[in-house]
Amino acid sequence: MPEEAGSRGLAAADRYYEDYGSRVRELKKQGKQIIGYLCALTPVEIIAAAGLVPFRIKGDVNEPITKADTEMETIVCPLVRSWFDMSLKGKYEFLDGIVIPHACDSISTTYNVWKNTLNLPYSHLINMPHSTDGPSLKFYKALLNTFRTSLSKFTGKEISDQSLNQAISLYNQNRAKVRELYELRKASPPLISGAEVAKLLIASVSMPVEEATLLIDSVIKEVKQRGGVLAAKPARIMVVGAEVDDVTFIDLIEDSGAWVVADDLCPGAREFFDDADVTADPIEGIAERYLRKIKCGRTFREKKGDYDDYLEERFGHIGRFIKDFKVDGVVLYIYKYCDPYGFDVPAMKSYIESVGAPVLYLEDEYSMSTIGRLRTRIQAFLEVLGSK
Amino acid sequence: MTEEKKPEERKRRKTATEAASRVGPMVKAALAENLRAKEEGRPIAYSFIYSGYDEIIRAMDIVPAWTENYAGVCGVKRDAQRFLEKAESENFSRSLCTYALCGLGFDSWREETGEMPPNPPWGGQARPTVMLGSGQIICDPRYKWYQAAQHYMPDVPVYVAGLPYPPYEDDYDYRDVQGYYVKYIVEELRGLVAFLERHTNRKMDWDRLSEVIDISDRTWNMISEAYDLRKAVPCPMGTGDAMNTMVPMTFMMGTQEAYDFFKDLYDELQLKIANREGVIPDEKYRLLWGGGLPSWFALTDFNYFNSKGAVFPAEVTYRLVEPVYNLDLPRVSDPLEHLAWRWVKYWAYRHDKARKRPGSNPDVERLIEYIEDYKIDGVVMHEAFSCRSWHPGLIWQLNQLKRIYRDIPSLILESDIVDISSYNEADTRARIDAFIDTLEAVKSR
Ligand code: SF4
Numbered sequence: 001m002p003e004e005a006g007s008r009g010l011a012a013a014d015r016y017y018e019d020y021g022s023r024v025r026e027l028k029k030q031g032k033q034i035i036g037y038l039c040a041l042t043p044v045e046i047i048a049a050a051g052l053v054p055f056r057i058k059g060d061v062n063e064p065i066t067k068a069d070t071e072m073e074t075i076v077c078p079l080v081r082s083w084f085d086m087s088l089k090g091k092y093e094f095l096d097g098i099v100i101p102h103a104c105d106s107i108s109t110t111y112n113v114w115k116n117t118l119n120l121p122y123s124h125l126i127n128m129p130h131s132t133d134g135p136s137l138k139f140y141k142a143l144l145n146t147f148r149t150s151l152s153k154f155t156g157k158e159i160s161d162q163s164l165n166q167a168i169s170l171y172n173q174n175r176a177k178v179r180e181l182y183e184l185r186k187a188s189p190p191l192i193s194g195a196e197v198a199k200l201l202i203a204s205v206s207m208p209v210e211e212a213t214l215l216i217d218s219v220i221k222e223v224k225q226r227g228g229v230l231a232a233k234p235a236r237i238m239v240v241g242a243e244v245d246d247v248t249f250i251d252l253i254e255d256s257g258a259w260v261v262a263d264d265l266c267p268g269a270r271e272f273f274d275d276a277d278v279t280a281d282p283i284e285g286i287a288e289r290y291l292r293k294i295k296c297g298r299t300f301r302e303k304k305g306d307y308d309d310y311l312e313e314r315f316g317h318i319g320r321f322i323k324d325f326k327v328d329g330v331v332l333y334i335y336k337y338c339d340p341y342g343f344d345v346p347a348m349k350s351y352i353e354s355v356g357a358p359v360l361y362l363e364d365e366y367s368m369s370t371i372g373r374l375r376t377r378i379q380a381f382l383e384v385l386g387s388k
Numbered sequence: 389m390t391e392e393k394k395p396e397e398r399k400r401r402k403t404a405t406e407a408a409s410r411v412g413p414m415v416k417a418a419l420a421e422n423l424r425a426k427e428e429g430r431p432i433a434y435s436f437i438y439s440g441y442d443e444i445i446r447a448m449d450i451v452p453a454w455t456e457n458y459a460g461v462c463g464v465k466r467d468a469q470r471f472l473e474k475a476e477s478e479n480f481s482r483s484l485c486t487y488a489l490c491g492l493g494f495d496s497w498r499e500e501t502g503e504m505p506p507n508p509p510w511g512g513q514a515r516p517t518v519m520l521g522s523g524q525i526i527c528d529p530r531y532k533w534y535q536a537a538q539h540y541m542p543d544v545p546v547y548v549a550g551l552p553y554p555p556y557e558d559d560y561d562y563r564d565v566q567g568y569y570v571k572y573i574v575e576e577l578r579g580l581v582a583f584l585e586r587h588t589n590r591k592m593d594w595d596r597l598s599e600v601i602d603i604s605d606r607t608w609n610m611i612s613e614a615y616d617l618r619k620a621v622p623c624p625m626g627t628g629d630a631m632n633t634m635v636p637m638t639f640m641m642g643t644q645e646a647y648d649f650f651k652d653l654y655d656e657l658q659l660k661i662a663n664r665e666g667v668i669p670d671e672k673y674r675l676l677w678g679g680g681l682p683s684w685f686a687l688t689d690f691n692y693f694n695s696k697g698a699v700f701p702a703e704v705t706y707r708l709v710e711p712v713y714n715l716d717l718p719r720v721s722d723p724l725e726h727l728a729w730r731w732v733k734y735w736a737y738r739h740d741k742a743r744k745r746p747g748s749n750p751d752v753e754r755l756i757e758y759i760e761d762y763k764i765d766g767v768v769m770h771e772a773f774s775c776r777s778w779h780p781g782l783i784w785q786l787n788q789l790k791r792i793y794r795d796i797p798s799l800i801l802e803s804d805i806v807d808i809s810s811y812n813e814a815d816t817r818a819r820i821d822a823f824i825d826t827l828e829a830v831k832s833r
Pocket residue numbers: 077078079080103104105106107242243298335337338339340341
C-alpha cells in the first residue's frame with residue numbers, strides 16, 4: 001500500500017472521503033478490476049471472492065443534479081439520482097462493472113438505465129425477494145449462485161468456497177472493528193464525533209475491505225490516544241434513515257449544538273452490525289445475513305404475535321440503540337420519493353416515542369438548497385430537548 | 389375532520405365503444421358487493437391488481453377489494469384530496485404512491501371514527517378480513533402499503549407473496565433460471581392458500597381453481613384477440629376506452645363475466661370494422677400510449693386528442709396479457725404451477741426478440757412492435773410523479789427507441805394518477821397542441 005504512514009487515522013479517512021474513489025483509482029492503475037455497486041444489500045463478499053474490488057457508488061449533496069435528468073426521471077429518489085449523476089459525469093470512470101440489488105423501486109426500476117447508459121463490461125441485477133420466509137431464502141440462495149456463476153464467467157475463474165469463506169471472514173473482521181468504533185460513542189461526551197464516524201465509514205466502502213479494516217483500526221487507536229477532546233453538548237442524537245452517504249446532514253446537527261452518537265443508517269449500524277455466519281455452504285451464511293439479518297425497510301417481515309411484538313421485531317434494534325447509547329432524541333431523516341422508509345414513518349415514529357425518545361421527522365431532498373429549512377427545524381427540536 | 393367541499397365532478401367522458409360505457413356500473417356493482425359481503429360476514433381481501441393470485445381468491449370465494457381501484461375511483465370523482473391530506477397528517481410523505489396515500493388516508497379515517505368517512509365515493513371501502521401484498525420488481529407499495537395499513541388495523545393479517553420474474557440480462561438466458569423462479573412462486577402461492585384457509589373460513593377447492601384458471605386463460609386469449617382488432621384503420625377503440633376496459637381485465641380476471649365482456653368487445657369491434665367506424669371519422673395521427681398510468685381525473689384528455697384528429701390504437705399500460713397459446717407453457721397438472729409458468733413466461737415474452745436487436749430490451753422491443761403493428765405516428769407517455777413502478781425508465785426507453793430504431797415524435801406528459809393538484813389542464817393541452825403541430829410537420833415532410 002502506498003503512503004504507509006499517511007494512509008492511516010482520521011486525516012486519511014477525511015482525505016479518502018473528500019477524494020472519494022482515490023484508492024480504487026490507484027488500484028485500477030495496478031490492474032485491479034473495480035465493480036461499482038449500489039446500496040448495502042449488495043453481497044460484497046461474493047465480489048471480493050471473485051478477486052474484484054467492490055466499490056460503493058456515492059452521491060454528493062453539494063453537486064447539483066444536472067446530467068442525470070436526461071436519462072432518469074426526477075421521481076426517482078434524489079439519492080439514486082445523485083449517484084447516477086455523479087456516474088454520468090465521469091466521477092467513477094474506473095468502473096469495470098455494476099451490480100445492483102433489488103432493494104427498492106428507485107434502485108431496481110432504474111437498472112436498465114444504469115446498465116445501458118454506463119455501458120460497462122459487466123452488469124448484474126440481484127433480484128432479491130422481499131420476504132424472509134423459507135422459500136424466499138431458498139430462492140435468494142439460487143439467485144446468489146447465479147450471481148456467483150455470472151461473475152466467474154466475467155473473470156474467467158471459478159469462485160471457490162474457500163475464497164468465499166475468506167471474504168466472509170475479512171468482512172466480519174471489518175464489521176467487528178466498526179462495532180468497536182461505536183463503543184467510543186457511548187462516552188459522554190463521545191470520544192469521536194458523528195461526522196468523524198460518518199466520513200470514516202463512507203470512506204471505508206470505497207476501498208478493499210482489508211484496507212478499510214486497517215483504516216478503522218488506526219482511527220480507533222488515534223481516538224483512544226487523543227482521549228476526551230470533544231466538548232460537552234446538551235443533546236445526544238440518533239439519526240435513523242435510509243442511506244446517508246454525505247456528511248453534510250450530520251454536520252448540520254452537530255453544528256446546531258448536539259452530538260450524533262448513534263444511527264440506523266447505511267453506511268452505519270444497519271450495515272455493519274450483523275455478520276455473515278461461516279456455513280458449510282458459504283452462500284447460506286451470506287443469504288441469511290442480507291435477507292434476514294439486515295433490518296431495512298425494503299424487507300418485509302411477517303407479523304408474528306401481536307402488533308407490539310411486530311413493532312419490536314421491526315424496530316427493536318432502534319430501541320436498543322437509544323438505551324445503549326443514551327440517546328436523548330431521534331431524527332428520522334427520510335428522502336422524498338423513498339418508498340421503503342416513507343411508508344414506515346408513522347409506525348416507526350410511534351414505536352420510538354413509545355420507548356421514550358422524542359422524534360423529529362424530516363423529509364429531505366438530498367440537496368444543499370434545503371439546508372436552511374432543515375437547520376431551523378433541528379434547532380427548534382434541540383431547544384425542546386434542552387428544555388426537558 | 390370537516391368534510392370539504394367536493395371539487396366539481398366532471399361529466400362523464402364519452403366512450404367510443406359500448407363495452408367501455410358499461411364499465412362504470414360494473415365498478416359500482418363490485419364496490420356494492422364488497423359492502424354487502426361485509427354485512428353478511430363474508431371474507432374480504434384487500435388486493436393488488438396484477439399480483440398473480442386473482443384465480444386463487446376467486447376459487448376460494450373470497451371477495452377481493454382492489455384498493456388501487458378504489459383510489460382510482462376517488463381520483464375519477466375528483467374526491468381524493470381529503471384522503472391524501474389525511475394521510476399527510478399521519479406523516480406519510482406526499483411523494484409516495486397516491487393510490488396508497490388515498491387508501492391509507494381513507495382507512496385511518498375510517499378506523500379513527502369507526503365509520504365510513506362522510507359521503508365516501510360510491511359507498512366507501514369496507515374493513516378487510518385480510519390484506520394480500522406481493523413482492524416483485526413492480527412496486528414497493530405492494531408490500532409497504534398494507535404493512536402501513538396494519539398500523540391502523542393491527543388485527544388484520546397481511547400476506548406478501550413473492551412473485552419475481554427473471555430480469556433481462558446479457559450474460560444469461562431466462563431459461564437458465566426459470567426453474568427456480570417457478571418453484572419459488574409455486575411455494576409462495578401455496579403459502580397464500582394456506583394463509584387464506586387459516587384466516588378466512590374458506591377451503592381451497594382445487595378442481596374449482598383449475599376451472600377458474602381455464603376461464604382466465606381463455607380471457608387472456610380473448611383480450612389479446614379483441615385488442616389486436618384495434619390495428620384496423622380507422623381504429624375502432626382507443627386508449628381512453630382501454631382505461632375502462634382495464635377494469636374487467638384487472639379486477640375481474642377468472643370470472644365468466646370478464647370473459648363475456650371481452651367476447652362482447654370483440655364482436656363489437658368486428659362490427660365497427662365492418663362498418664368502417666372509427667373512434668374519429670377523420671383519423672390523422674395514430675399514437676401509442678407508450679407508458680405510464682393515466683391521470684384518472686383527466687381522462688377527457690384522450691377526447692381532446694381525438695378532437696385534434698389523433699387516436700390511440702394501442703397502449704403499453706394495462707395490456708397485461710398475451711395470448712396464452714403463444715407463451716409456450718409446459719403442460720403441468722398443478723394449477724399453481726400453471727399460474728407460475730404463465731407469470732414467468734409472460735414477463736419473458738419479448739426476451740428472445742430483444743436479443744436479436746443490439747441495444748434493445750424487452751420494453752423497447754414492445755414499443756417497436758406496437759409502432760409497427762399499429763402503424764403509429766407518435767408516442768405519448770405519462771410520468772406520474774408518485775409511482776415509481778412503471779414510470780422510471782420511460783425516458784431511457786424513449787431515448788433508446790430513437791437511438792436504435794427511428795426518430796419518432798414523442799411527448800411525455802407530467803402529472804399524477806390521483807393527486808389533481810399536480811395537474812394543469814391549460815398547460816397539458818398547450819403541450820398536446822404543440823405535439824400535434826410536430827406530428828403535422830413530420831407528416832407533411
Ligand atoms: S433512500 Fe430509499 S428510495 Fe432511495 S435508494 Fe435508499 S431505500 Fe431506495
